[in-house]
Amino acid sequence: MTARSNGSSDASPDLAVVARELRAAKDGPPSSRDLTKEWYEKWVRKNGFSKPLSRLQLLSWMTFAVDVALGAVISLPILLSDGQWYGWVISLLWTGSAVLTLVSTHRATACDPTDDSSAPSLGATRFCHFCRRNVSTDAKHCRQCNKCIGDFDHHCEWLNNCIGRDNYFPFACATASAFVFTASLVAFSSVEIGRFVSEGSEVTVERWRQVYTGVDDRAVLGISVTILLINLPLTLCVLQLLSFHAFLACKGLTTYEYIMYKLNGEQAERSNPPQGRRVWSRFKALPSVMDWFVFAGSSKRKGRPQEASGSKRPSGSLKGSGGVALVDGGSRCSSRSSGTRRVEPIEVVIGTPKRSVS
Incomplete structure (x- = not known):
């Protein structure tokens, strides 16, 4: 009996040391081969900014940054230089949706949707x-x-956070605004490609040279096609997700x-x-x-x-x-x-x- 008690007392410090080493080495959950029950029970993701960050979350940040750069540097100056009504509409939609996407995504990601069982009404x-x-x-x-x-809907890897009662509305706003954001860039690139084909390359290049001197027809067409190729798949994917959640809302x-x-x-x-x-x-x-x-x-x-x-x-x-x-x-x-x-x-x-x- 004495030997057993000594053995158990010797094993406990080792397990505690392993748990401390795992916590010191990683801020997020370890791999399955390193996972200990004690470690997992203590680790809880607070929100979408808790480590480890999702790969899709990082990808979405990079894509959004690229789209913001393309829109601010290329799309807005070209659209506003024409003075056409559709240029102002696309510019306003893009600017408003970019701000709303950033704010709503941050709120949905930073929110802690943990169920509050202490509330008696629940x-x-x-x-x-x-x-x-x-x-x-x-x-x-x-x-x-x-x-x-609380009121679990799904775990969103794009936000690295669960979607529930507390953050479903900002998630829905982020989805809708992201659709408008990418669709605005698709509209800009489609207009430029259409005018490039219908008006001819010389007219389109002259319009671009009012903002950026030294561009040629290959640069104009290449930039427009690049913006379209980046944002058209994103627009379709976000539209798919938005339509699905609209279907769920109708069904309750x-x-x-x-x-x-x-x-x-x-x-x-x-x-x-x-x-x-x-x-x-x-x-x-x-x-x-x-x-x-x-x-x-x-x-x-x-x-x-x-x-x-x-x-x-x-x-x-x-x-x-x-x-x-x-x-x-x-x-x-x-x-x-x-x-x-x-x-x-x-x-x-x-x-x-x-x-x-x-």
């Missing part, structure tokens, strides 16, 4: 086995942020609820129960091309820490069905219930269309 009736506290009934536990999100659903309903509807349709056909019929109207998600199975999460009891994570279920609600591969955030139809655990991430569900 009615904390569910227990999260990861947070180890009661949370509101609409909360879900995001394993990328390691916290429960969150992104998480939509995915869970869709997966359960597909499974139920295969077995042909009447209830499954009714549920699935609500979502067939939305084309599959509008799905802008990553569906990741729980096999990718084998390196993540298990719950305190050491039990295997259950499969997912519909939100509001009384069963276990799962987010990002299997976070438990409610009481148990039998007879609930299960689906594979999923990860709800917006903006990374690497895989799709047929």
Whole structure:
């Protein structure tokens, strides 16, 4: 008995040292092979600016900076030099949307959407086995942020933050303003290319030389095509996301609820129960091309820490069905219930269309 107690006392300092080394080496969650249960339980992402930053987040910052430079240095001077009404309209739309995109994106990223179970109006009736506290009934536990999100919608990798009750409105504003921002640059480049073709290269070059002396037809056409190639795909992608959330708003659903309903509807349709056909019929109207998600199975999460009891994570279920609600591969955030139809655990991430569900 003495030897065992000595062995356990010797092991505890080693584990504490390892945890301290991991925290000192990284500000974000470690890789699965280095992940310790104690470390993961202590780390919580505060907001989208918490490390590690997402690659898509950094990409969005760089793209926005490039577009701002192109618009301020090239688009606005050329449009305003003409004195045409459409030039003023495009310039005003671009300037306003750029400011709104910056402000709303910062608010959505800097917001901490953690569920506030201390508020009595929210009615904390569910227990999260990861947070180890009661949370509101609409909360879900995001394993990328390691916290429960009130009225969870999805985890956005473009913002590196979860979208929930507290930051859904700035997220929607950021999406709408980003569409106007990129569409304005598409409109500018389309107008310049159209005038280059219809009026001839000499007339277009002369207009540009009123602002930038020394440009030639190749520079004018090359810059216009570059702006179009950068922003046309972005405009279509943001329009897709904006249309999808408009669809969800009309249906009164969150992104998480939509995915869970869709997966359960597909499974139920295969077995042909009447209830499954009714549920699935609500979502067939939305084309599959509008799905802008990553569906990741729980096999990718084998390196993540298990719950305190050491039990295997259950499969997912519909939100509001009384069963276990799962987010990002299997976070438990409610009481148990039998007879609930299960689906594979999923990860709800917006903006990374690497895989799709047929």
